[in-house]
Amino acid sequence: MDGRAKNQRLALGGLLALFLLLATVYNALSIPFEAPDEIGHFYYVVHLLQNRGLPVVPADGPHPHYEQEGIQPPLYYASAALFVRALSAPLQLDLKDAGESLDVNPHSVCARPGARYNVKYLAHDPHRERFPYQGRVRVLHVVRLWSSLLGMVAVAGVFASVRLAFPGVPAAAWLAAGLTAFTPEFLFTAGAVSNDNLVTALVSWGVYLSLGMVRDGLHWRNTLALGILAGLAALSKFSGALLLPLALLVIPVASSLRRTRLSGRKFPTPDWPLLIAHWSLVVFCFFAIAGWWFIRNWTLYGDLTGTRPMLEILPLRREMSVGMLILELPGLFRSWWGAFGCTAPPSGFYLFYLLLMLGGLVGLIVDRRRYRQDWAQIGVLLVWLAMMVLAYARWNWVIHAAKGRLLYPAMVSVAGLLGRGWAAWSVRRRWFPRVVFALSAAGAVVVPVAVMAPPATPPRVYASTAEVHPAYPIDGQFGPDIALLGYDLDCVSFEAGDSLDLTLYWQALARPCDHYTLAIQLVSAVPGETDTLVNFNTWTGGGNYPSGYWHPGDVIADHYRLRLPDDVPRAQGWILQVVLFDLEDGARLPVTLDGQPAGKTAPLSLLRVGASDLEGQRVAEPARLASPVQFGGAVALDGVRMAENDGGVQVTLWWRSLAPMTSDDVVFVHLYDASGQLVATADGPPLSGGFPTSLWQPGDRLHEVRIVPWPEEGAATLPSVLEGAGADRGTAAPFHLGVGWYDPVSGVRLMATAAGGERLPDDEFLIPVLP
Numbered sequence: 001m002d003g004r005a006k007n008q009r010l011a012l013g014g015l016l017a018l019f020l021l022l023a024t025v026y027n028a029l030s031i032p033f034e035a036p037d038e039i040g041h042f043y044y045v046v047h048l049l050q051n052r053g054l055p056v057v058p059a060d061g062p063h064p065h066y067e068q069e070g071i072q073p074p075l076y077y078a079s080a081a082l083f084v085r086a087l088s089a090p091l092q093l094d095l096k097d098a099g100e101s102l103d104v105n106p107h108s109v110c111a112r113p114g115a116r117y118n119v120k121y122l123a124h125d126p127h128r129e130r131f132p133y134q135g136r137v138r139v140l141h142v143v144r145l146w147s148s149l150l151g152m153v154a155v156a157g158v159f160a161s162v163r164l165a166f167p168g169v170p171a172a173a174w175l176a177a178g179l180t181a182f183t184p185e186f187l188f189t190a191g192a193v194s195n196d197n198l199v200t201a202l203v204s205w206g207v208y209l210s211l212g213m214v215r216d217g218l219h220w221r222n223t224l225a226l227g228i229l230a231g232l233a234a235l236s237k238f239s240g241a242l243l244l245p246l247a248l249l250v251i252p253v254a255s256s257l258r259r260t261r262l263s264g265r266k267f268p269t270p271d272w273p274l275l276i277a278h279w280s281l282v283v284f285c286f287f288a289i290a291g292w293w294f295i296r297n298w299t300l301y302g303d304l305t306g307t308r309p310m311l312e313i314l315p316l317r318r319e320m321s322v323g324m325l326i327l328e329l330p331g332l333f334r335s336w337w338g339a340f341g342c343t344a345p346p347s348g349f350y351l352f353y354l355l356l357m358l359g360g361l362v363g364l365i366v367d368r369r370r371y372r373q374d375w376a377q378i379g380v381l382l383v384w385l386a387m388m389v390l391a392y393a394r395w396n397w398v399i400h401a402a403k404g405r406l407l408y409p410a411m412v413s414v415a416g417l418l419g420r421g422w423a424a425w426s427v428r429r430r431w432f433p434r435v436v437f438a439l440s441a442a443g444a445v446v447v448p449v450a451v452m453a454p455p456a457t458p459p460r461v462y463a464s465t466a467e468v469h470p471a472y473p474i475d476g477q478f479g480p481d482i483a484l485l486g487y488d489l490d491c492v493s494f495e496a497g498d499s500l501d502l503t504l505y506w507q508a509l510a511r512p513c514d515h516y517t518l519a520i521q522l523v524s525a526v527p528g529e530t531d532t533l534v535n536f537n538t539w540t541g542g543g544n545y546p547s548g549y550w551h552p553g554d555v556i557a558d559h560y561r562l563r564l565p566d567d568v569p570r571a572q573g574w575i576l577q578v579v580l581f582d583l584e585d586g587a588r589l590p591v592t593l594d595g596q597p598a599g600k601t602a603p604l605s606l607l608r609v610g611a612s613d614l615e616g617q618r619v620a621e622p623a624r625l626a627s628p629v630q631f632g633g634a635v636a637l638d639g640v641r642m643a644e645n646d647g648g649v650q651v652t653l654w655w656r657s658l659a660p661m662t663s664d665d666v667v668f669v670h671l672y673d674a675s676g677q678l679v680a681t682a683d684g685p686p687l688s689g690g691f692p693t694s695l696w697q698p699g700d701r702l703h704e705v706r707i708v709p710w711p712e713e714g715a716a717t718l719p720s721v722l723e724g725a726g727a728d729r730g731t732a733a734p735f736h737l738g739v740g741w742y743d744p745v746s747g748v749r750l751m752a753t754a755a756g757g758e759r760l761p762d763d764e765f766l767i768p769v770l771p
Contacts, residue, residue, distance in 0.1 A: 031124065035191075036405070076237075083145075148190045162412070162416040166420055184443060229243060332402045335405065388409055475595070515549075572687055628755075654701070669683065672735065735768075
């Protein structure tokens with residue numbers, strides 16, 4: 001072996017080792033049982049380990065979680081079961097908890113882009129799922145390791161195939177292998193339990209053998225190996241059976257090319273006996289290995305492929321068209337590069353991979369004149385890609401399956417062609433391929449830490465209450481098992497569209513008997529109103545640490561960042577409160593505060609939320625005063641409207657905040673008779689206490705309605721409002737309304753000034769009520 005070949009082997013070994021390391025990281029950070037269909041694939045392995053026989057659909061064993069996956073060909077699952085059995089003693093593997101239920105999170109927002117909480121589809125106990133793992137979770141990670149080893153075989157197969165396809169462009173093989181090894185979704189799949197890993201590995205080497213036939217002609221050893229791989233691939237996943245028609249197509253092409261080179265004729269006469277012999281060998285090997293599987297399917301289900309019983313379980317499409325298939329291409333693109341089960345990355349994540357694909361395609365077009373010597377190999381890659389695309393389209397026509405991993409058996413074609421395209425750029429800019437390789441590797445490294453881990457990380461758990469120091473301590477308790485120690489809140493004043501940062505500090509007094517739903521609510525502070533601005537329901541820990549898994553003594557820092565609505569009709573106060581309840585029957589846990597019963601809601605704080613449309617809150621022209629009246633330089637009265645009301649007069653007041661106020665002042669609305677005697681009042685804080693002035697911010701506007709009762713001897717018809725800053729008691733009117741503010745503690749009124757700064761008598765704004 002010369003030094004160059006040795007260095008290439010060492011480099012390939014380094015790439016494969018790096019892939020295995022990354023796949024192991026994805027394995028560790030991927031949430032157990034949350035990868036697509038991982039439950040079904042894993043419990044197929046469990047069934048083989050515990051029953052030593054193939055599953056039957058519908059389920060015939062104690063663990064029916066394999067569902068439709070029980071109809072899949074058995075090779076991946078059997079090999080995984082053997083791998084587990086081989087490591088069972090040294091790793092102390094057991095499946096005693098395999099029969100435990102897998103609870104579904106009712107608040108799950110699985111795969112919703114930008115979701116922060118309840119990303120997981122299932123309930124997870126972080127105590128049992130962290131390293132070194134326990135029970136079935138440990139077995140799951142071992143099976144995932146087997147998938148990663150198979151993924152490494154696939155990467156090697158891509159490298160070997162592309163090197164054979166483009167022998168004159170060595171960079172193409174390295175780029176193709178790098179694109180495969182560093183595709184985040186491919187790594188995610190290689191770190192999950194899925195039969196896609198085995199079929200991708202087998203067909204990658206099957207394509208390698210096909211390319212070898214095209215280049216070197218027919219050899220019995222290659223034909224035998226291709227037939228064996230086709231049979232094994234069919235026993236891994238039904239799409240792997242397409243290696244058989246690929247082989248049947250490649251054999252005459254390889255024979256024709258060989259005879260052309262020897263005879264110099266473009267269309268030599270086919271050697272039919274030789275072709276039939278090679279065809280027969282491939283078909284014989286295929287059915288000798290996989291034939292029994294088709295017979296079993298026919299015997300059990302009356303269907304050779306087993307597709308029919310699978311479709312009886314899966315939800316079928318009600319309608320489908322070519323247009324719908326095209327509309328699903330963006331989803332297919334995203335899931336090819338990275339969807340990660342329930343964790344959806346931000347849309348900007350895919351921009352790099354879009355540029356990656358476009359750059360490779362442009363390179364293919366630019367360098368098209370150099371493909372003459374490689375046209376046959378390119379034809380094999382394109383034919384295999386077309387076969388996989390047609391198989392995917394056929395399956396997706398029946399069920400909704402816009403998942404890129406279903407096309408991973410065509411990774412050798414996709415990565416090979418893109419690698420060849422990017423290699424074309426190295427003619428003028430040799431650093432281009434290196435940059436692409438490095439950026440792909442960097443993306444693969446960043447994804448598990450920056451995308452997968454954050455929404456799935458459990459909340460921080462402390463050993464004792466002495467380790468936490470809430471900004472707002474509370475002596476609260478929900479039911480007999482859960483204590484609320486306090487909370488942190490970033491501020492108490494918000495605008496529409498802002499985000500609220502809240503951390504709740506819980507303590508498990510005993511192990512709760514259920515996964516309770518936590519409701520974080522912002523309800524109107526105005527008495528009698530039932531409006532709710534925010535009602536966020538979640539399992540505790542953002543879905544990552546349900547209360548049913550808490551251990552006695554745990555102190556949990558439960559953090560939430562909630563966005564307020566963009567549309568808030570008026571500025572006012574909102575009560576921040578929390579509730580714990582059983583989602584099944586809606587029963588709320590009783591609350592005690594400071595040892596006293598407090599109902600079934602725990603109020604935390606009174607918050608201000610400003611209005612989203614300040615212009616929309618401005619006073620209508622008929623109600624606007626000629627010039628606003630100011631009180632204490634902090635509040636302006638912009639408008640007043642009066643109307644008759646049963647038993648009194650309805651007064652609507654429009655207020656505007658001018659400056660912050662430290663105290664919670666009170667509005668007075670007094671009704672005076674013609675002699676100036678006080679005959680009725682409607683005093684009270686703004687919005688009946690629903691918006692204390694200590695929460696007001698400059699620019700806040702609100703209007704409120706107050707009812708002033710008529711005295712028994714009084715009578716009035718339609719009231720009117722005199723334009724201007726005010727009126728004195730000498731005005732000829734049977735009644736006057738006086739409006740102002742005062743400090744409820746001292747009783748001192750805020751100074752009332754009209755336009756120009758003139759102070760009003762008695763610091764009140766008088767409005768005549770005329771008959």
